[in-house]
Amino acid sequence: MRAFDLAASAKAAAQAAVDAAAPDLVALSHRLHAHPELGFAEERACGWLGEQLTEHGFTVTAGVGELPTAFVAERGEGPLVLGICAEYDALPGIGHACGHNVIASAAVTAALALGAVADDLGVTVRVLGTPAEENGGGKVLMLERGVFAGVHAAMMVHPSPRERLDPTCLARAQLHVEYDGRAAHASACPEDGVNAADALTVAQVAIGLLRQHMTPDQRVHGITTTGGQVPNVIPEHTEADYYVRAATLAGVTDLEERVRDCFRAGAVATRSRLTLSSTSPAYSEFRHDPGLLAAYERNALVAGREFPTVTAEDDRQAGSTDMANVSLAIPSIQPLVSIDSGDVGLHQAEFAAYAARPAADRALLEGGLAMAWTCVDAALDEGLRARLLAGATAGG
Template identity: 55%
Template sequence: MSTDFKMSTRSTVERYSTALVDLSRSIHAEPELAFAEHRSAAKVSGLLEAEGFEVERGVAGLDTAFTATYGSGELVLGLCAEYDALPEVGHACGHNVIAAAATGAALALREVADALGITVRVIGTPAEEVGGGKVLLLERGVFDGVALSMMVHPAPYEAIAARSLALADLEVRYTGKPSHAAAAPHRGVNAGDALTVAQVAIGLARQHLEPGQMVSGIVTKGGAAPNIIPASTSAVFDLRADDLDSLRRLEQRVDDCFHAGALATGCSYEVVRVSPPYAELTPDQWLAEAYRRAAVELGRRPLSPEEELREKIGSTDMGNITRALPAIHPTIAIDCGDAVNHQHEFATACASASADRAVLDGALALAWTTIAAATDDRQRERLLGAVAGAS
């Protein structure tokens, strides 16, 4: 029976291959930033709606979030479709591939949903790069009743259960007092100096950070003109750590550095959380192994579990989903030479023949993982029990 389901889903993905590749390429050609992915969300939800999915747009108060649902089975699958891009480098993280693969998996599973006793739901999740779209959707109930959730992310390598880092995305804003930089500098309170002190303090602190902790940042406002003492400055910092507990300790240390800048210069300051905290990935091991078997059957060559321990995939708000319900976030390899995510060369690779193949293989691997879970009585009971326990 499972073999029949797999053959059916393969046939469906092949039938829709042109539409899925066109979807990926179209999203890639029109990159949109967090919470402004209007065209991208419309492309994904529009295709699913045309194929019989019940679409709800603007869910959870987010204009570019949506759900597209098919079927009425008790086992509810949540396929996460990301589609936001990065400033300057566009789809250099390949979210166009993610969205198209989720769409392909949904279309494939639609054909067997009734026989499997599942409900297929694509969840359009905006603002992964910054903003924490999945965290907001989770907090506002969009994942309620979902028994298992999946997505697949392009990368230079194939990893099934790779680690990610917990993330805090913070903006610090200093306020001082302007004055003429030559005629009366003593009348000013220099917000630029406050930010410099904070950056130096963070740089010196790096030697003493715990293993797995790291800080990166950019200045977003440095002043208006060199002959004016800067009255206001700001910077955004990404704080990362192996887990949320370590992240909280890192936040306290960095806040002390922010405070040092204010104390040294007489400025006031505030810290604004740009995104909700991202948790580290804790993938469901059974689903991960089921996905591994599917990927290998499709001819792909994932890293071994031992090799995966040496790899980290940055940070993702999918980590919060994996802590709330059984979920996985594998990566799928594309041919990108020496490039890595967030480089121009990787963006180019995400609209290549290799990326097109990743869309189709990713769709099938997600579909086959779902079939494995739905047809295994013990796992089905486990997944349904987790939903009941959370309600």
């Protein structure tokens, strides 16, 4: 069969598979949405995805990479291994305000669409269930522990207020800050105390002054998680969590050291004891593979998606993801799929509500189908297939 005819046949079969499974795929998204779980504790989500993939002929291995809520599911025996990444962790207090229920269900959609034609295309479909994207770097740990070994290309889609092919992603480091001082009565004998809360205040002022010297791509933000208990006791222990972001991992490394100096200043000024630690592997910048991205754009348009003109505001609104680390190791893409949330953005409680509405259901089905069709093109385009099998990036 000619490549053109095989592509048309495979895409039609993928479409039919999605149409048949659509009610179950939407139900999966809604089930995940109704039962949000935090990073590394996504036991139900991991199980539900594994069950659905098993029912459709995938071999599922749970607990990969020494991570209990990570899994790999495979179907097909072709030499070209195409990875579909699923995320399913939620945020404290606001649930799936990043729409990971949509991401996970779109990944299953793509996998089911491809599974039945995998052998015809000469591919192995590998779904990678990746925990703790929000805080913890599950994909980075899986990369380091060999779970992505043998994958020639990886992809996922992420819900957003607006559709976009190549969203800006900042590199990110996470810091956990602790100051230890000495408690004392705040009125009777304050001179006996060492105020750990003051140490954090000094650090925050220093970070505020540092902002004058930061480049437009750089960000520093955090929260105080422990800051004292009652006003008449000088706080002896304070904790905070901070993120440091920049356009590149190298930029993050430089800025992080300056931020650490700000925290050290707080300790020096108050004579408290500082403990600094990293709570997650660093996230890198994203390298979008242009060949895969072009294939996705063509297929997404056919599937029903639309791409508005990218504005300066779109570029300014940048988050971070551990999928970026995958992109530096393996040709990867992570387009955004709109769930029609208007001015409501990611990590707002209102966005969580949008993530279970009809527009989100359509996004997971069409985004998943577009990924499946992109995989069909990657398998049948001789140049793209050869490059991926060779382990080469688009530039080399």
